[in-house]
Amino acid sequence: MSQKTKTAITPIRSENYPEWYQSVLKAADLSEHSPVRGCMVIKPWGYGIWENLQRALDGMIKETGHQNAYFPLFIPLSYLQKEAQHVEGFAKECAVVTHHRLEKNKEGKLVPAGELEEPLIVRPTSEMIIGHTFSKWVESYRDLPILINQWANVVRWEMRTRMFLRTTEFLWQEGHTVHATKEEAQEEAKKMLQVYSDLCYNYLAMPIICGEKTPSERFPGAVDTYCIEAMMQDRKALQAGTSHFLGQNFSRSCDIKFRNQESELEYGWTTSWGATTRLIGGLIMTHSDDDGLVLPPKIATAHLAIIPIVHNEEAKEKVFSFCDHLARELKKVHYAGQPLNIIVDKRDMRGGEKSWSWIKKGVPLRLEIGPREVDAGQLSLARRDKPHRETTPVSAHELPHRITQILDEIQDNLLAKATAFRDQNTVKIDKKSDFYDFFTAKSEDEIHGGFALCHWNGDPAVEEKIKEDLNVTIRCIPIGAPEEAGKCIITGEPSTRRVIFAKSY
Numbered sequence: 001m002s003q004k005t006k007t008a009i010t011p012i013r014s015e016n017y018p019e020w021y022q023s024v025l026k027a028a029d030l031s032e033h034s035p036v037r038g039c040m041v042i043k044p045w046g047y048g049i050w051e052n053l054q055r056a057l058d059g060m061i062k063e064t065g066h067q068n069a070y071f072p073l074f075i076p077l078s079y080l081q082k083e084a085q086h087v088e089g090f091a092k093e094c095a096v097v098t099h100h101r102l103e104k105n106k107e108g109k110l111v112p113a114g115e116l117e118e119p120l121i122v123r124p125t126s127e128m129i130i131g132h133t134f135s136k137w138v139e140s141y142r143d144l145p146i147l148i149n150q151w152a153n154v155v156r157w158e159m160r161t162r163m164f165l166r167t168t169e170f171l172w173q174e175g176h177t178v179h180a181t182k183e184e185a186q187e188e189a190k191k192m193l194q195v196y197s198d199l200c201y202n203y204l205a206m207p208i209i210c211g212e213k214t215p216s217e218r219f220p221g222a223v224d225t226y227c228i229e230a231m232m233q234d235r236k237a238l239q240a241g242t243s244h245f246l247g248q249n250f251s252r253s254c255d256i257k258f259r260n261q262e263s264e265l266e267y268g269w270t271t272s273w274g275a276t277t278r279l280i281g282g283l284i285m286t287h288s289d290d291d292g293l294v295l296p297p298k299i300a301t302a303h304l305a306i307i308p309i310v311h312n313e314e315a316k317e318k319v320f321s322f323c324d325h326l327a328r329e330l331k332k333v334h335y336a337g338q339p340l341n342i343i344v345d346k347r348d349m350r351g352g353e354k355s356w357s358w359i360k361k362g363v364p365l366r367l368e369i370g371p372r373e374v375d376a377g378q379l380s381l382a383r384r385d386k387p388h389r390e391t392t393p394v395s396a397h398e399l400p401h402r403i404t405q406i407l408d409e410i411q412d413n414l415l416a417k418a419t420a421f422r423d424q425n426t427v428k429i430d431k432k433s434d435f436y437d438f439f440t441a442k443s444e445d446e447i448h449g450g451f452a453l454c455h456w457n458g459d460p461a462v463e464e465k466i467k468e469d470l471n472v473t474i475r476c477i478p479i480g481a482p483e484e485a486g487k488c489i490i491t492g493e494p495s496t497r498r499v500i501f502a503k504s505y
Helices: 017-027 044-063 084-093 127-137 182-202 249-254 278-287 313-331 351-361 371-376 399-424 432-438 460-470
Strands: 031-033 040-042 074-076 095-104 110-122 146-155 169-179 208-212 224-231 237-247 257-259 265-267 269-276 304-308 342-344 365-369 378-383 391-395 426-428 451-455 473-478 498-502
Touching (some): 017 351, 040 044, 044 146, 044 169, 182 224, 224 399, 237 249, 237 278, 249 269, 304 313, 313 365, 313 399, 351 365, 365 399, 371 378, 378 399, 399 426
Parallel strands (some): 304 365, 426 451
Antiparallel strands (some): 031 040, 224 237, 365 378, 378 391, 473 498
């Protein structure tokens, strides 16, 4: 009987994937639960990932002509009621403020007082409050397009939460635009979906599929919803970003009107789009392994951990001085538009403990440096995308010239590995019995399923039936997929193209 390999994370992915995910969060020191139910504290290592992701996405948003602004956290209830489908979609998730102060009662306890004339909703999304603002900004076609983004937090009162994936409060960006024509707004919605796609591929090393949501899965009040879907290592889908063509629905609700070139009054065409801290959860579940977090270098909180190995005071000064000098030289190097972030770990701990702490935190590169390495000027570089005992020889002199190439190799390797995994677990299915087998676990903890490319007749009743039977939904209708005659996987009725079915987060 072979001995079980020792791992830094228990349980491992194949034993209990949800518990493995929580263990990775804890071992990497990314976040922790807060006193408020369903909310989390994002710790510095986790927030560093968000800052790098935010910096990259913010640059991409601005390159497409958008400007950042900020809008109120509170939305009057009457604003939400103006768009019936929108308020219905979010009603059960809204946190409501009804009072504006606290007073002590007879027992000396603080109680709400000063009831508001109109309740305020803590924003679950900002279409209505921003739409009201836009109605004051728009008079003529010359004022269009309006291209606005905001970085903010939102609150959706979730009943079942999981850190980064689904929390009551989360961080995001939300873009909101107004256009003079339907065609321009539709182009905007698709353009921003491509921005999210580029972010996932080029920074998160996360392969995604761009698609359109079915009518039953659209954003409340949208005409069309586009999405990017990624496959996690448990073969479930994660919706990683969405972009919505809102038509004139919100313009009518918010009275966003302009005079066109013929001086006729008409409603604007609007879009909205957003990505959240959920991307960090997707990042974790795409790349991490049974030793902890694995970070793509382009969004890693730190790129290299230098670990001095000293056993006496005489060696300490010599090794620390060498490590500090190497770190200064490496910090002059830029990667992904920023100076390299180098950590020199001088904690009073055993070298092995320090090394494993950085493995679990997912830092892309590690260097253990002792007196021998200082004297020889030869280093052994460990990569997080390789087995932890495997190292690459490199001289201290050449490392500053080679490090960006090595980081790019890690970035590319992670994307290739994740893409291969997704492709291996994406299958075409044409028989109903095979479909049900594909999404049915043989044992309680078995990782099963994946992306099933199947024909669908367009009937929402079929979607509901599959959801009830298997907890499987249509994740998207892939954009650009060729038309193909076939039969619906459930009804056998004619279908012109395949859609992606999967279990999801």
